[in-house]
Amino acid sequence: MFGPRIVGDNDVELRPPVLEDYHLFRTWGMQPEVTRFWGPRFTRETPATAEERLKKDLEGQNLVFWSIAYKGETVGLTGIFDISWTSRDGETGIFIGRHDLHGKGIASEAVRLRMAFIWNELRFHRAHNWIALANRGSWRANQKSGYSQMGTFPRSWFRSGEWFDEWLGEAFPGTFPADRLPSPWRDEEHPK
Amino acid sequence: MALGGVVRGKRTTLRTPVEDDLAAYSRWMADLRVRRAGAIWHEPAMPATWKERLKEQAKEQRVVLWSIETDGRVIGLARAQLGNIESPPGAHLQHFIIDPEEWRKGYGWDAALALHRYFFDYLDLQRCGLELRADNAAALRIAEKLGYTEFGRGHEVHYRDGAYVDESWLLMQRTMWNERWAESEREYVPIGAGR
Numbered sequence: 422m423f424g425p426r427i428v429g430d431n432d433v434e435l436r437p438p439v440l441e442d443y444h445l446f447r448t449w450g451m452q453p454e455v456t457r458f459w460g461p462r463f464t465r466e467t468p469a470t471a472e473e474r475l476k477k478d479l480e481g482q483n484l485v486f487w488s489i490a491y492k493g494e495t496v497g498l499t500g501i502f503d504i505s506w507t508s509r510d511g512e513t514g515i516f517i518g519r520h521d522l523h524g525k526g527i528a529s530e531a532v533r534l535r536m537a538f539i540w541n542e543l544r545f546h547r548a549h550n551w552i553a554l555a556n557r558g559s560w561r562a563n564q565k566s567g568y569s570q571m572g573t574f575p576r577s578w579f580r581s582g583e584w585f586d587e588w589l590g591e592a593f594p595g596t597f598p599a600d601r602l603p604s605p606w607r608d609e610e611h612p613k
Numbered sequence: 614m615a616l617g618g619v620v621r622g623k624r625t626t627l628r629t630p631v632e633d634d635l636a637a638y639s640r641w642m643a644d645l646r647v648r649r650a651g652a653i654w655h656e657p658a659m660p661a662t663w664k665e666r667l668k669e670q671a672k673e674q675r676v677v678l679w680s681i682e683t684d685g686r687v688i689g690l691a692r693a694q695l696g697n698i699e700s701p702p703g704a705h706l707q708h709f710i711i712d713p714e715e716w717r718k719g720y721g722w723d724a725a726l727a728l729h730r731y732f733f734d735y736l737d738l739q740r741c742g743l744e745l746r747a748d749n750a751a752a753l754r755i756a757e758k759l760g761y762t763e764f765g766r767g768h769e770v771h772y773r774d775g776a777y778v779d780e781s782w783l784l785m786q787r788t789m790w791n792e793r794w795a796e797s798e799r800e801y802v803p804i805g806a807g808r
Contacts, residue, residue: 460699508772546777547769572765572782577700589765589782 423479424487424500427538429603433530435487435499435538438478442488442495443471449518457580458553459516485543489517489531496522499531501539501548509546513539515559528562534603536566540594541606549591553578560588567596615671617679617691622727625720627679627691630670634680634687635663637712641690646713649773650749654678654692654708681711681724688715691728693741701739704732709743709752722755729759730798733790740786746771747779760789 423437447466449455456462466474478486486500497517504511513535517528539545552560554573568590577587605611620627641647643657655666670678675696681689692708706728711721732738745752747766761783769777 505771508770508777510770546772547767549767549770571767572763574764574782575784579699591767593769 422481422485424485424535424538427487427534427603429530429534431526431530432492433527433534434490435531435534436490438475438486438488438495438498440472440475442498443475444468445495445518446498446516447471449516452518452520454520455516455518458556458559458578458585460578483511485538487531487535489515489527491519491522491525491527496527497531499535501535501543501545509544511539511545511548513548513550513563515562524558528559529565532562532566533601536592536597537603537606540597545594547591547593549589551577552588552590554586554588556588560590563590563592565598566592566601567598568592569596615673615677617677620679620727620731622723625681625683625688625724625727627681627724627728627731630667630678630680630690632664632667634690635660635667637687638690639663641710641712644713647710651710651746651752652708652744654690654710676707679728681720683715683720688712688720689724691724693728693732695732695736695738702736703738703740703742704736706741706743716751721751722758725755725759726794726798729785729790730794730800733787734795734798734800738787740784742782742784745781745783747781753781756783756785759785760793761785762789 424435426434426436428434447464450459450464451462453462478484483504484500484502487498488495489497489499496519497515499515501511501513515528515531517523536548539548550563550568551574552563560568569592570588571591572589574587574589576584578585616629617627618629639657642653642655647653676692676694679691680687681691689711690708691706694705694707697703709725729741732741743756745756763781764784765782767780767782770780771778
């Protein structure tokens with residue numbers, strides 16, 4: 422399923438994806454600049470299959486998926502996948518496809534919005550993720566919203582002569598920093 | 614791939630699953646002891662659904678299913694994903710289920726050792742990974758004896774039996790196989806050794 426629109430700070434918002442976003446996702450996944458830690462840089466998807474993929478995600482019961490917008494323009498995607506509704510746990514992921522916008526704090530803000538929704542609307546117990554250890558910006562973005570390291574998976578990717586390990590993180594409702602709670606959950610008039 | 618071939622242990626044999634095994638599969642998946650111990654392979658279902666699942670399994674490109682038998686009766690199943698595109702060639706053991714009525718007889722250890730011999734001695738894989746519930750002492754003991762080490766621990770991952778339980782993420786490297794088992798666990802004698 423798709424998540425609702427959540428407006429954050431610094432011109433970042435999460436919003437339900439539209440068909441045009443799926444064309445962007447496919448194109449970004451083929452670019453060397455953004456696939457250093459996101460492989461394998463080939464796909465079975467074509468422009469014709471984008472709609473099919475959108476419908477599959479929309480009807481999926483074990484995922485919540487958003488586009489990330491910056492200044493009104495789609496620049497990435499995020500979500501929670503492989504949800505176990507029994508254990509109330511799922512794997513989160515984030516991808517900023519516009520490499521020219523890396524380092525602007527977009528991922529940190531998107532993670533903050535995503536996690537606030539997961540804890541306050543889905544009543545999750547836990548979330549976890551796998552991120553390249555060398556992709557410091559990405560796991561730092563997750564740390565700011567309460568993720569902590571629970572292990573390291575060796576040799577996940579080989580790139581240009583080097584093996585890269587993965588940072589394994591997990592988060593719980595109680596690890597989300599209360600002072601970073603976004604609107605509407607922090608609003609005084611919000612019916613908690 | 615898809616449906617596994619024969620791998621012989623000392624007391625058990627992993628072999629190609631057949632439709633006659635499916636009633637036992639369904640019984641195990643409905644058993645709370647199995648469900649408490651680890652991940653099940655599908656929910657219990659009618660025989661026609663299980664037949665369909667077996668057909669679908671046969672189409673799998675990278676995931677292999679074996680039945681485990683001893684003395685001509687099926688006592689378990691194993692299911693592993695083989696090969697990787699990006700990381701070193703390896704296996705991920707997704708399901709390893711022994712009939713609860715056959716627990717504590719050493720069948721799990723025997724079948725696990727045989728299966729890992731297939732991974733390392735036959736397929737030349739570089740590593741094998743799995744996840745175990747942190748209170749599954751029997752499985753953890755087998756994993757430790759084989760040579761697995763923990764690389765991560767998820768806290769409060771699975772909810773069952775009224776409480777959450779941690780999950781241990783384990784990895785066994787080929788170097789460990791070589792150190793512990795390569796001498797004694799060969800499927801074939803070296804060419805020319807018997808002459």
